[in-house]
Amino acid sequence: MGDKILKKAELQDVLRALKRTYEVFVPVKENDFYSFKPLMDEEKVDLSFTNTRLSPKPLVLPQSERMFEFTLDEKSEDAHIVKESPKDYPPRIIAGVRPCDAKALRLLQVNFDNPEFKDPWWVKRRESMTLIGLGCSQPCSACFCTSVGCGPFNEEGLDILLFDLGECLLARTLTEKGERLLQLGGMDTDADSGLKKSADEVKTKAEKKISSHVPTDKLREKNVNDLFDAPFWDDVAFACINCGTCTFLCPTCWCFDIQDEVIRGEGDRIRNWDSCMFPLFTLHASGHNPRAQKVQRIRQRFMHKLKYYVDKYSNGVACVGCGRCVKHCPVNIDIREVFNLMNEL
Amino acid sequence: MVGYIDRIGAIAKRILEEETVDLLIGFKKGTLPMTTEPVLIRDAAETDQLYWDSFCFINLANYLPKREEKIGIIAKGCDLRNIAVHIVENQIKREQLYIIGVPCKGMVDRRKILSFLCGKEVREVTESDREIIVRGEGFEHTLKKGDYLQDNCIRCMHRNPVIYDALAGDLVEERKDPDPYDDVRDIEAMGSEEKWQFFSNLIRDCTRCYACRNACPLCYCPTCFVDESDPQWVGKSIDPTDTMTFHILRAYHCAGRCTDCGACEQACPVDIKVRSFTRKLNKDALDLYGHEAGLSAEERPPLDTYRPDDYEAFIR
Ligand code: SF4
Ligand code: SF4
Ligand code: SF4
Ligand code: SF4
Numbered sequence: 001m002g003d004k005i006l007k008k009a010e011l012q013d014v015l016r017a018l019k020r021t022y023e024v025f026v027p028v029k030e031n032d033f034y035s036f037k038p039l040m041d042e043e044k045v046d047l048s049f050t051n052t053r054l055s056p057k058p059l060v061l062p063q064s065e066r067m068f069e070f071t072l073d074e075k076s077e078d079a080h081i082v083k084e085s086p087k088d089y090p091p092r093i094i095a096g097v098r099p100c101d102a103k104a105l106r107l108l109q110v111n112f113d114n115p116e117f118k119d120p121w122w123v124k125r126r127e128s129m130t131l132i133g134l135g136c137s138q139p140c141s142a143c144f145c146t147s148v149g150c151g152p153f154n155e156e157g158l159d160i161l162l163f164d165l166g167e168c169l170l171a172r173t174l175t176e177k178g179e180r181l182l183q184l185g186g187m188d189t190d191a192d193s194g195l196k197k198s199a200d201e202v203k204t205k206a207e208k209k210i211s212s213h214v215p216t217d218k219l220r221e222k223n224v225n226d227l228f229d230a231p232f233w234d235d236v237a238f239a240c241i242n243c244g245t246c247t248f249l250c251p252t253c254w255c256f257d258i259q260d261e262v263i264r265g266e267g268d269r270i271r272n273w274d275s276c277m278f279p280l281f282t283l284h285a286s287g288h289n290p291r292a293q294k295v296q297r298i299r300q301r302f303m304h305k306l307k308y309y310v311d312k313y314s315n316g317v318a319c320v321g322c323g324r325c326v327k328h329c330p331v332n333i334d335i336r337e338v339f340n341l342m343n344e345l
Numbered sequence: 346m347v348g349y350i351d352r353i354g355a356i357a358k359r360i361l362e363e364e365t366v367d368l369l370i371g372f373k374k375g376t377l378p379m380t381t382e383p384v385l386i387r388d389a390a391e392t393d394q395l396y397w398d399s400f401c402f403i404n405l406a407n408y409l410p411k412r413e414e415k416i417g418i419i420a421k422g423c424d425l426r427n428i429a430v431h432i433v434e435n436q437i438k439r440e441q442l443y444i445i446g447v448p449c450k451g452m453v454d455r456r457k458i459l460s461f462l463c464g465k466e467v468r469e470v471t472e473s474d475r476e477i478i479v480r481g482e483g484f485e486h487t488l489k490k491g492d493y494l495q496d497n498c499i500r501c502m503h504r505n506p507v508i509y510d511a512l513a514g515d516l517v518e519e520r521k522d523p524d525p526y527d528d529v530r531d532i533e534a535m536g537s538e539e540k541w542q543f544f545s546n547l548i549r550d551c552t553r554c555y556a557c558r559n560a561c562p563l564c565y566c567p568t569c570f571v572d573e574s575d576p577q578w579v580g581k582s583i584d585p586t587d588t589m590t591f592h593i594l595r596a597y598h599c600a601g602r603c604t605d606c607g608a609c610e611q612a613c614p615v616d617i618k619v620r621s622f623t624r625k626l627n628k629d630a631l632d633l634y635g636h637e638a639g640l641s642a643e644e645r646p647p648l649d650t651y652r653p654d655d656y657e658a659f660i661r
């Protein structure tokens with residue numbers, strides 16, 4: 001494994017050639033924002049994005065996914081038998097993933113792929129993916145990745161990491177999957193030591209540029225009930241309109257709801273994204289709702305990310321500092337301020 | 346608009362000190378350029394955090410329903426019309442409110458500015474009466490506010506508060522442009538197939554996060570029809586039929602009540618122009634019943650009133 005070098009303009013040809021073997025997804029700008037879409041034949045690969053509005057999460061955890069099918073038709077011999085819906089897992093390249101979003105997939109993994117439970121669809125989809133990361137040379141001011149165990153050139157979860165060196169790109173191979181991809185794409189020019197040095201410089205410079213920092217050191221030792229009963233939740237919650245924006249845009253939010261939908265006797269069992277911001281999230285069949293108030297819901301979001309997860313997995317916080325919720329919350333509820341409040345309680 | 350801050354602060358301080366109100370709902374400065382955060386203040390000493398600029402797009406009327414206290418609230422023209430709707434619909438009483446009206450010069454759409462900057466990051470934004478100065482690493486642009494207003498503000502006909510107890514500044518001149526519905530007319534001119542296509546495309550990226558609904562003061566139902574689980578009226582997936590059902594029903598629930606404040610559209614995380622649904626209904630309410638929502642705190646919305654001169658013969 002090593003560092004290869006290619007001209008920026010060549011990336012497009014390489015990815016296009018790889019379409020013979022893989023489905024290729026890249027950030028595509030539509031309606032003024034970027035999201036991961038299949039690379040079209042005539043499309044230019046555009047690396048000028050800061051980050052995609054929606055994270056690459058839907059590529060492993062689709063917002064709505066048909067899990068099973070069934071029929072209620074008594075005449076059918078399969079009546080009431082729940083069968084797995086046909087699915088396929090074509091090999092996929094996701095190119096242009098930011099390091100924070102790749103790290104977020106690692107966080108999702110503790111939920112969907114752990115020694116105790118394996119979500120078969122999540123696991124297969126994740127395994128069929130090769131991630132080409134793009135380091136953040138120009139991190140934006142709402143990002144705080146370096147405070148939460150990540151960084152603008154963090155390698156976790158990626159198979160290849162691209163360094164933007166101006167005219168050319170340095171491709172650092174991180175896994176065998178990545179190596180195979182580089183071979184298939186015909187990227188075989190080794191980077192010389194001068195270019196490697198430039199890549200290291202780009203990285204150091206970017207890390208220094210991160211202007212936003214949050215404290216996390218005391219979260220672990222805090223008593224969970226003290227945080228739960230902290231006096232600041234009403235203030236934090238006041239402006240919140242309980243939309244699901246923060247959780248739907250977040251690359252690490254993993255909650256879902258399972259629904260049966262039946263039309264004329266034919267049914268699907270569908271898994272949909274859910275959000276702890278929604279009242280329905282905790283509504284019991286009895287009609288009782290343990291989180292009926294918005295303050296309880298907003299507390300859950302922050303407690304889950306910054307305390308329950310921390311205590312349960314000993315793996316840092318459930319936030320990679322991508323800044324999406326900071327930028328897109330319509331009422332500017334800023335998780336960085338909540339980090340401060342909780343850590344300094 | 347930033348010129349209003351001192352006056353807002355002074356009035357707020359006075360009404361809290363004199364105990365005219367128990368609490369005050371306003372805005373404080375956001376943590377990023379072009380953001381603001383609604384804030385609730387109980388202590389006169391804290392009124393110095395009150396803030397106002399052209400990015401106060403959230404409609405504070407949204408925070409009123411079912412509150413029992415005496416409340417001071419800061420409201421621009423459209424927000425005030427939503428307060429009037431709340432009063433008519435018994436969500437709050439006029440006596441409970443001390444309204445600081447803001448004669449509005451239009452809200453600036455942060456997404457239009459971001460779109461102009463093509464991905465370059467804004468580090469600082471300052472504004473004067475007619476200009477917005479946007480600074481970032483290696484650039485500075487002076488933009489004309491008028492070119493970056495929210496779509497609803499471009500067409501707004503009621504910039505001044507309709508009911509108020511105090512004003513944050515001098516009343517502004519209302520626009521005389523008589524055609525606020527040119528965009529609706531374009532859609533009306535489409536064939537039905539084309540219209541369906543237009544609206545289907547419009548909501549293609551919808552994530553069903555419901556920020557549009559939740560930002561809207563009109564949506565105060567204890568349980569929204571999309572959240573009912575017994576019976577369940579709409580599917581929860583992003584199936585296009587369910588998504589369209591949500592949008593059409595939401596819009597109909599706002600018929601004759603929507604003030605075109607634009608909060609729904611500004612809150613949407615994927616920039617969907619949801620006002621395209623409600624504006625047609627606003628236009629119909631005006632054309633058929635001569636009604637514009639929230640212009641008085643006495644008149645009930647047309648869809649829950651009987652009038653002998655109703656436009657439909659079957660009802661007369
Ligand atoms: S995006 Fe903001 S307003 Fe919406 S639920 Fe999250 S914190 Fe609340
Ligand atoms: S909580 Fe916010 S900053 Fe953290 S990973 Fe999620 S969207 Fe990004
Ligand atoms: S509980 Fe809330 S914050 Fe935690 S993963 Fe689920 S949606 Fe996200
Ligand atoms: S539907 Fe939108 S524009 Fe109309 S009142 Fe509600 S938030 Fe305002």
Ligand code: SF4
Pocket residue numbers: 550551552553554555556557558612613614615616617619
């Ligand atoms: S805010 Fe936007 S994405 Fe969310 S439900 Fe409304 S239209 Fe859909």
